[in-house]
Amino acid sequence: MPESSGQSELTAAAGALARARRVAVLTGAGVSAESGLRTFRGATAADLPADMQALWKEFDPMRLATPEAFDADPAMVTRWYDWRRLGCLAAEPNPGHRALATLEGRLGGASGSFHLLTQNVDRLHQKAGSRNVVELHGSIIEWRCVRTGRAFLPPPEPFESFPPPSPHAAGAVLRPNVVWFGEALPEAALAAAYAAAESCDLFMSVGTSSVVYPAAGFLDVASANGAVTIEVNREPTPISERVDHCLLGRSGEVLPALLRAAFDADAR
Numbered sequence: 397m398p399e400s401s402g403q404s405e406l407t408a409a410a411g412a413l414a415r416a417r418r419v420a421v422l423t424g425a426g427v428s429a430e431s432g433l434r435t436f437r438g439a440t441a442a443d444l445p446a447d448m449q450a451l452w453k454e455f456d457p458m459r460l461a462t463p464e465a466f467d468a469d470p471a472m473v474t475r476w477y478d479w480r481r482l483g484c485l486a487a488e489p490n491p492g493h494r495a496l497a498t499l500e501g502r503l504g505g506a507s508g509s510f511h512l513l514t515q516n517v518d519r520l521h522q523k524a525g526s527r528n529v530v531e532l533h534g535s536i537i538e539w540r541c542v543r544t545g546r547a548f549l550p551p552p553e554p555f556e557s558f559p560p561p562s563p564h565a566a567g568a569v570l571r572p573n574v575v576w577f578g579e580a581l582p583e584a585a586l587a588a589a590y591a592a593a594e595s596c597d598l599f600m601s602v603g604t605s606s607v608v609y610p611a612a613g614f615l616d617v618a619s620a621n622g623a624v625t626i627e628v629n630r631e632p633t634p635i636s637e638r639v640d641h642c643l644l645g646r647s648g649e650v651l652p653a654l655l656r657a658a659f660d661a662d663a664r
């Protein structure tokens with residue numbers, strides 16, 4: 397188990413980042429946690445509506461985030477997703493999101509490349525100014541008609557009925573445009589993620605438990621292609637022993653510190 401990372405580990409990681417020209421970053425719920433959004437597995441029922449506390453307490457990703465759960469109880473699942481959607485809309489990007497947008501600005505030009513692969517469905521990276529975002533697991537902000545597959549962007553207020561009726565086909569309903577367990581990731585997103593992992597010279601995994609595939613496998617693809625690997629997480633994960641630099645701490649603090657150490661001449 398890596399020791400909690402000190403300044404020397406941060407300095408080493410910052411040196412690698414300063415030398416990198418083609419960077420790929422994978423983010424998970426631990427980045428948005430700094431904006432007050434619950435993580436997927438460390439969730440607490442703290443401020444849920446009373447009738448959903450029980451649901452969230454025994455929350456199991458394989459239970460609710462699946463087509464089977466939606467088919468069995470579309471009203472309950474869409475109510476839960478609409479509650480999460482409104483939380484995401486109310487959330488603001490944090491310094492970790494902004495640090496990644498800054499990193500893209502530094503590398504995204506002719507001098508290099510930057511790809512942000514996110515498992516998050518809250519669109520906070522885009523709100524922070526990130527432009528080249530690959531949404532591996534879709535978006536909770538956008539919904540789609542279950543019959544036509546056409547996307548629908550709901551207004552920033554609660555749906556009035558559950559499951560919400562589709563505006564695209566009479567009698568059909570809407571579902572969140574996320575990837576549920578057992579569903580394939582969007583082909584374009586998958587292709588973009590593999591291309592980024594195969595071509596980067598530095599891969600950074602931030603705020604993810606690294607247990608969901610295929611997203612958790614991109615680090616190994618990058619590593620196999622000779623990329624330097626960095627992890628930022630509050631606690632050790634299954635990849636912590638495999639990365640070149642494991643930085644333990646909050647993403648909203650570590651990411652800005654990492655960029656300062658890498659790029660601020662006066663910080664060295």
Ligand code: BV8
Binds near residue numbers: 457516581609610633
């Ligand atoms: C696929 C969207 C194939 C929805 C999500 C059995 C049956 C079916 C499938 C499988 C199975 N066994 C294995 C599988 C494959 C499965 C999988 O990997 N399962 C796991 C659980 C074993 N994968 C899939 O099903 C994928 N599809 O394989 O399709 C296929 C191919 C062709 C045709 C048909 C099918 C689809 C996976 C996508 C599922 N959807 N989300 C929604 O949001 O509701 S996944 C869900 O977990 C999240 O959305 C997130 O994307 C993902 C990973 O979670 P994390 O982001 O890592 O969050 P987590 O809470 O776990 O961890 C937070 C981390 O942050 C922690 O490490 C914590 O320490 C850290 N942290 C917390 N606070 C901070 C912090 N770090 C820093 N700072 C902080 N402040």
